[in-house]
Amino acid sequence: EVQLLESGGGLAQFGGSLRLSCAASGFIFSNYAMSWVRQAPGKGLEWVSSISGGSSTTYHADSVKGRFTISRDNSKNTLYLQMSSLRAEDSAIYYCAKVVVGARGFDYWGQGALVIVSS
C-alpha cells in the first residue's frame, strides 16, 4: 500500500525558514517523480515543486522560485521541501504527491503538513 507521510510543518516567522519532509513507502521511490502541492486555507490547489526520480531535475513554480528547494534522498525514501524567505502567502497545507509514470498527474497524496507564516 502506497503511503506518503509529511512532517515538519508548523509556525514560522515571516522571512524565516522551514523544512518539510515526506516519508514514502509501498512503492519503489526512486522510480517516480514527486511533487509538492499546496492549498491555502479555504482555497484551491497550487503546484509548488517537482523533482525527477533520480534527482537530476527539479522544477519550481514562479511564486516560490529562488526561495524553495525540492530535494530527495532515495536511500531514505524521503522527499524534502526547504522553504526560506517565507511570506504570509506561503501559509497553506503542503501535500506531497506521487507523480504517475509518464507525468500523467498525481495518483497518491499525503495527508498534508500545515505551514503558518506569522509576523
Next chain:
Amino acid sequence: EIVMTQSPATLSVSPGERATLSCRASQSVSSNLAWYQQKPGQPPRRLMYDAATRATGIPARFSGSGSGTEFTLTISSLQSEDFAVYYCQQYNTWPSWTFGQGTKVEV
C-alpha cells in the same frame, strides 16, 4: 500558463440526481486532464485521468469526457459520500500543471 476554469463554483443537487461539472482550459491540453475529489480535512483523491479513464476503485457512476479545451465530469446518481469539492487538473505541460478553482457539490 494554462488557466483552468471550472463551472459552476457551487452545484446544489439532491441525492440520486445527476451532477454535471465543467472544466475549460485556456488552450488545448489534448486529453491530459485529471479530476480529483476532496472532502473536508482530507487530501485530494484521483477520480479520473486521461479525461475519461476512471482511477482504480472509482465507482462507475463517475464518468469523464472531453478533449482539447472542454471537459465534463458527470456523476450519474449522487450518493451521500459524493458531496465534496471537485478539481480538474491539466498535465499537458510538465511540470507546470495547473488546477481549476474547484466546484463544490452540495445538498
